[in-house]
Amino acid sequence: xxxxxxxxxxxxxxxxxxxxxxxxxxxxxxxxxxxxxxxxxxxxxxxxxxxxxxxxxxxxxxxxxxxxxxxxxxxxxxxxxxxxxxxxxxxxxxxxxxxxxxxxxxxxxxxxxxxxxxxxxxxxxxxxxxxxxxxxxxxxxxxxxxxxxxxxxxxxxxxxxxxxxxxxxxxxxxxxxxxxxxxxxxxxxxxxxxxxxxxxxxxxxxxxxxxxxxxxxxxxxxxxxxxxxxxxxxxxxxxxxxxxxxxxxxxxxxxxxxxxxxxxxxxxxxxxxxxxxxxxxxxxxxxxxxxxxxxxxxxxxxxxxxxxxxxxxxxxxxxxxxxxxxxxxxxxxxxxxxxxxxxxxxxxxxxxxxxxxxxxxxxxxxxxxxxxxxxxxxxxxxxxxxxxxxxxxxxxxxxxxxxxxxxxxxxxxxxxxxxxxxxxxxxxxxxxxxxxxxxxxxxxxxxxxxxxxxxxxxxxxxxxxxxxxxxxxxxxxxxxxxxxxxxxxxxxxxxxxxxxxxxxxxxxxxxxxxxxxxxxxxxxxxxxxxxxxxxxxxxxxxxxxxxxxxxxxxxxxxxxxxxxxxxxxxxxxxxxxxxxxxxxxxxxxxxxxxxxxxxxxxxxxxxxxxxxxxxxxxxxxxxxxxxxxxxxxxxxxxxxxxxxxxxxxxxxxxxxxxxxxxxxxxxxxxxxxxxxxxxxxxxxxxxxxxxxxxxxxxxxxxxxxxxxxxxxxxxxxxxxxxxxxxxxxxxxxxxxxxxxxxxxxxxxxxxxxxxxxxxxxxxxxx
Numbered sequence: 001x002x003x004x005x006x007x008x009x010x011x012x013x014x015x016x017x018x019x020x021x022x023x024x025x026x027x028x029x030x031x032x033x034x035x036x037x038x039x040x041x042x043x044x045x046x047x048x049x050x051x052x053x054x055x056x057x058x059x060x061x062x063x064x065x066x067x068x069x070x071x072x073x074x075x076x077x078x079x080x081x082x083x084x085x086x087x088x089x090x091x092x093x094x095x096x097x098x099x100x101x102x103x104x105x106x107x108x109x110x111x112x113x114x115x116x117x118x119x120x121x122x123x124x125x126x127x128x129x130x131x132x133x134x135x136x137x138x139x140x141x142x143x144x145x146x147x148x149x150x151x152x153x154x155x156x157x158x159x160x161x162x163x164x165x166x167x168x169x170x171x172x173x174x175x176x177x178x179x180x181x182x183x184x185x186x187x188x189x190x191x192x193x194x195x196x197x198x199x200x201x202x203x204x205x206x207x208x209x210x211x212x213x214x215x216x217x218x219x220x221x222x223x224x225x226x227x228x229x230x231x232x233x234x235x236x237x238x239x240x241x242x243x244x245x246x247x248x249x250x251x252x253x254x255x256x257x258x259x260x261x262x263x264x265x266x267x268x269x270x271x272x273x274x275x276x277x278x279x280x281x282x283x284x285x286x287x288x289x290x291x292x293x294x295x296x297x298x299x300x301x302x303x304x305x306x307x308x309x310x311x312x313x314x315x316x317x318x319x320x321x322x323x324x325x326x327x328x329x330x331x332x333x334x335x336x337x338x339x340x341x342x343x344x345x346x347x348x349x350x351x352x353x354x355x356x357x358x359x360x361x362x363x364x365x366x367x368x369x370x371x372x373x374x375x376x377x378x379x380x381x382x383x384x385x386x387x388x389x390x391x392x393x394x395x396x397x398x399x400x401x402x403x404x405x406x407x408x409x410x411x412x413x414x415x416x417x418x419x420x421x422x423x424x425x426x427x428x429x430x431x432x433x434x435x436x437x438x439x440x441x442x443x444x445x446x447x448x449x450x451x452x453x454x455x456x457x458x459x460x461x462x463x464x465x466x467x468x469x470x471x472x473x474x475x476x477x478x479x480x481x482x483x484x485x486x487x488x489x490x491x492x493x494x495x496x497x498x499x500x501x502x503x504x505x506x507x508x509x510x511x512x513x514x515x516x517x518x519x520x521x522x523x524x525x526x527x528x529x530x531x532x533x534x535x536x537x538x539x540x541x542x543x544x545x546x547x548x549x550x551x552x553x554x555x556x557x558x559x560x561x562x563x564x565x566x567x568x569x570x571x572x573x574x575x576x577x578x579x580x581x582x583x584x585x586x587x588x589x590x591x592x593x594x595x596x597x598x599x600x601x602x603x604x605x606x607x608x609x610x611x612x613x614x615x616x617x618x619x620x621x622x623x624x625x626x627x628x629x630x631x632x633x634x635x636x637x638x639x640x641x642x643x644x645x646x647x648x649x650x651x652x653x654x655x656x657x658x659x660x661x662x663x664x665x666x667x668x669x670x671x672x673x674x675x676x677x678x679x680x681x682x683x684x685x686x687x688x689x690x691x692x693x694x695x696x697x698x699x700x701x702x703x704x705x706x707x708x709x710x711x712x713x714x715x716x717x718x719x720x721x722x723x724x725x726x727x728x729x730x731x732x733x734x735x736x737x738x739x740x741x742x743x744x745x746x747x748x749x750x751x752x753x754x755x756x757x758x759x760x761x762x763x764x765x766x
Contacts, residue, residue: 013424014372018365021417025361025410030214035412037213040278041326043402048327049280051287054342055092055307058289058334061314065293072319075106076135078296082312083135085295087142089305093243095145095235097208097313097321097334100194104131136201143245145204145238150188150225167191169199172233172241174224178253185226185259185275186211206238210323210336211276217324220276221340223262223269224249236340239309240264251275257354269344270351278350278408279340281325288338289315309345311338352408364414367394368421375425383429387422391415467581472529472593473541473621474574474601475514477505477548479522480567480609489564497559497566498522504551512544517592525602527593530580538575539623542658543635545571549614549660570614572605575621603646604655610763611641611657612743619654636660637670640677641744642759652760657744666741673745676731677759680748683728684758728752 024032059082066072079096086094139146148168168191174181188209199205207225212218223237233241233249241249244265252261258273271277292312294300313334314321321333343349367390374383398411479501486494502524506516509526513534517525526544529537552569559566576597583590597620604616617638637659643652659667667673725733732749739745751761 013376013428014369014421017372017417017421017424018368020420021364021368021413022361024417025357025364025413028410028413032413032416034213034215036410037215037217037219039398039412040219040402040408041217041328043399043408044281044326045328046399047403049282049339049343049348051282051285052342052346052348053287054345055309056288056338056341056345057304057308057310058332058338059086059292059295059310059312060289060332060334061292061312061316061319062289063316065291065296066316068293069296072314072316073104076100076104076131077129079312080131080135080138082292082295083138083142083144085298085300086305086310087138089300089302090307091143091305091310092307093143093145093204093239093309095204095206095239095309095311095337096147097235097311097337099147099149099192099208100135100198101192103195104135106131132195132197136197139198139201139203143204143242144202145206145235145242146194146198146202147206147208147235148191148193150207150209150227150232151190151192152188153190168193168227168232169196169205170232171202171204171247172238173248174231175248175250176253177250179255181224181251181253181259181275182226182229182231184253184273185224185231186222187226187229189228191227204233204238204242206233206235208235208333210333212323215324217326218279218336219326220272220278221336222274222276223264223271224251224275235311236337236344237262237264239311239337239341240267240344243309260354267344270349272352273354277340277343278352279326279336280343280348280350280406281327281329281339282342283327284329288335288342309341311341313337348406350402350406350408356407356409360410360414363394364417367414367418371418371421372425375422376429380426380429383422383426387418391418394418467579467583467594469577470530470533470580471537471575471577472527472580472597473537474517474528474572474593474598475509475526475541475545475548476572476602476605477524477552478570478605480570481565482522482567485565485567497564501552501555504555505548508547508551509544512540512547514540514544525598527580530593531591536623538621539635541573541575541621542617542623545573545615545617546636546658546660550662553614553660553662568614570605570608570616572601572603572607572616573621574601574604574618576600600646600653604644604653607644607646607655607763610765611761612747613641613657614660615658616641617656617658619656622656637664639670639673639744640759642748642761645760645762647763647765666739668735668739668742668745672735673742676728676735676745677748679726679731680728680752680757681759683726684760726752726757728757 028036061072061074069078083094138144191207193199194202194205207222207227209222209225210218211220211222221236222234224231224233226232231251237249241247241264244267246265250263251259252263253259259271259275260273262269262271262275269277290300290304311334313332315332315334322330323333323336325331325336371383371387371390374386378386394411394414398409401407401409479498482498502519502522505524506519509516509524512528514526514528515530517527519525526541528534528540528544534540549569549571556566556568574597576595578593578595578597580593581591583592583594600618604618608614608616622638623635638656639659641655641657643654645652659670668676729749729752732745732752735742735745736749
């Protein structure tokens with residue numbers, strides 16, 4: 001992904017997340033709808049409504065009342081007694097949370113049919129008061145409200161309302177300010193109403209139906225519903241109307257925004273677009289309940305009933321009028337009506353204003369834009385902290401609005417949008433950062449070894465000045481005759497060849513996880529076992545040197561075929577204890593190894609030009625020696641060169657030549673060479689004889705192949721002339737005649753001819 005695409009993504013991301021959040025806010029899928037309602041429930045559980053004394057009481061047909069006066073249903077004559085008692089106590093309105101859809105079967109005539117009495121007894125029973133008539137008379141004398149049930153679909157046993165006019169008595173009148181409210185009200189098609197006799201007697205007739213959410217919790221109470229296209233009042237609205245002795249109910253409706261408020265008498269109730277308002281529940285308050293048996297026995301306190309809106313319902317579990325509240329409790333359905341009335345009378349409303357959606361959209365878009373910008377441009381900790389503060393501000397603002405002003409704002413969708421913006425922005429930021437890190441790592445690796453870069457990333461503490469002692473292996477290379485090549489070749493051409501050469505040499509080192517110590521012109525220094533320790537560093541160093549030698553020889557051959565006088569590459573390999581670390585100052589420092597093994601490896605590289613070899617390997621760098629734990633099979637044949645006494649040194653160093661496979665055809669067989677070398681060591685007369693013998697004894701484990709066979713020396717004229725020569729000289733003379741291109745055979749034959757003995761080679765130059 002190029003920079004232009006990334007810049008475009010910085011613009012697209014907040015726009016895309018904002019549009020997604022806005023779409024979810026406007027459409028509000030069921031899952032988000034549930035989350036929003038659950039958040040509102042948590043608000044209520046954290047801060048339930050504080051109960052204020054209000055003239056609302058529940059006449060509870062509870063378990064104790066059923067025990068005293070028998071099971072339900074009670075005779076309607078007994079309900080008439082309750083109505084009369086409440087009227088006498090001065091109740092402002094009496095509502096029944098019960099549907100009286102059928103005649104009272106305990107009336108005299110139905111009982112006569114049940115008992116199958118004779119005609120005389122039937123006439124006597126007919127003369128007795130009918131319970132429904134008695135109840136209707138009580139309903140007519142008192143300010144009473146009956147209830148009816150609404151259903152969306154018809155069920156067996158229900159009364160299908162062909163037209164609302166001939167089935168349901170409406171003692172109220174709706175007055176609209178604006179468009180008709182009916183399309184905005186929840187629609188029902190069927191109803192079960194009270195007996196016409198009772199409807200005509202009562203002063204009010206209200207729907208009992210609640211509209212719980214999908215989780216069964218009743219959060220809102222409607223004040224009006226739609227029955228077959230016409231508005232009908234609910235029990236709570238009818239109690240308010242009858243209690244104020246008014247007939248009219250006013251709607252304020254907007255054609256596009258729906259219902260905004262409903263006015264009943266002197267009371268104005270803010271509602272949502274569907275004519276519902278949110279119930280703010282209290283914790284259980286025993287004071288709002290009066291047992292029905294106390295009303296029947298005259299024990300109910302008159303002062304609590306005077307001027308009160310009374311609801312007759314049941315809390316008995318067997319009557320199954322139980323509902324779930326937002327506080328997580330199961331409460332009687334009649335209490336929901338009572339709590340709704342309490343809120344209206346005390347002016348305590350939970351309001352989700354019509355402008356709430358617009359404000360939520362603005363907050364969502366602003367928060368998403370800000371969080372996206374932070375996530376894309378700032379460090380992770382700063383972006384996360386700022387996003388958390390924004391998230392807390394949104395959620396805390398919603399809670400504060402509820403707690404202080406009773407306002408309900410949907411903070412769920414904006415909060416989720418903020419989280420989505422942060423995650424998306426962080427992922428893109430991480431992708432860009434990782435891309436930049438990869439670029440920096442790649443670029444840095446062109447100046448510093450990749451393994452060193454990786455080590456620095458994973459071990460930041462290693463950036464401190466200082467070093468530690470460690471055993472490392474070193475490979476030094478140098479290009480023969482490059483200075484002359486620069487003098488006789490166009491510099492740009494020579495540099496091009498050099499870059500191709502160095503590129504592959506360094507790539508080989510990196511394949512073996514070597515660390516580039518330095519490049520000095522055409523020379524390369526590689527170290528192993530730093531910065532990370534490598535148990536098999538000797539094996540790695542030798543394998544790396546062998547592959548470098550193979551490439552260098554092929555590269556030299558390739559360029560010479562083009563007429564370029566490219567020199568051969570000399571390589572030195574040595575192992576020893578050094579101090580590895582960062583050296584320099586606070587402004588700038590260099591990671592390298594310090595110690596005699598470093599200069600020794602460089603000197604071994606230079607020794608190749610005197611020995612005639614390409615590779616010079618010290619005994620300390622032999623694989624599977626010292627602390628090397630690789631135990632890998634030898635990668636090539638290795639033969640002893642001798643003991644070198646480097647200039648400026650007082651101790652000689654046993655060195656070897658690794659034999660590349662492509663050189664084996666021009667070299668003496670390993671067994672023949674080792675046999676001649678052993679004779680040379682045995683013939684030593686200098687003071688280092690014991691060391692030479694030790695070297696001869698220890699050289700045999702290193703051949704990688706056992707196929708090299710000793711050859712019987714052939715009798716020649718030269719050998720007869722040199723019959724007085726030492727056995728070592730004779731052996732090397734024979735090898736020199738057979739293998740004139742073997743550099744070590746030529747070296748030792750020349751040394752022995754000039755009177756040298758033993759394997760000690762003193763170098764007077766570097």
